[in-house]
Amino acid sequence: MQDLWLSFQQLMDPEYLLSHGGFYIVVLIVFAETGLFFGFFLPGDYLLFLAGLFCALGKIDVDIVTMYFGILGAGVLGNFTGYWFGYRTGPMLFKRKDSLLFKRKYVIMAEEFYHKYGGTALIIGRFVPIVRTFAPIFAGVVKLNFRKFIFYNIVGAFLWVSLLTLTGYFLGVKFPAIINYVEYIIVGLIAIAFLPIAIALLKRWLKNRKNKQTNK
16 A cells, blocks of 8 residues: 555656656656546646756756657647547546546536636646646537647647746756756646636635525
8 A cells, every 4th residue: 555655656746757757658647637537636737847847957868859749749649539538428427426536526627617718628728737637528528529629639739838848948948956946846836727726616615605695
């Protein structure tokens, strides 16, 4: 059990993943997080940032071009996989029982996000944990026009990977000492990424509270 917990901690540690897994593990994680329903817990935004940073500092044995296009390709293919899964599964996904690797509430969260933003949820959702995983799946469930899905998928992946990976790379080139503050950067990126979710949960709680008071 202790070994299992240690493995899970290592999986959630982007510095460890980059140092020991390198390019291929980064690509695999991005693919899983952007299209496989059990990949929602994997590190996303800060992994991309650190991948660019590690390339700039020579801490990983691939150049930034290889890393960039590898992550971009994984992000696009991940969404295609999620869309296909949602398309094949359909509304039955909402009836699936919760498990360690699946939470129905996350599908509902992606559904609400999708209804609010439409197809652009696939672009905006790239920057929101959990939504990033389930938005393409829900797009498949509602059978979003495939040509539109391709457009939103590619544009979303391009913006997500470019902003985070290249920011990490250019900051590493310009300010190499930034590696000494990487823990603070990770905390900051996590806080920014989860802020929309926190706001949405707060709004839902206030709405439910108001409804309960109205029904009294």
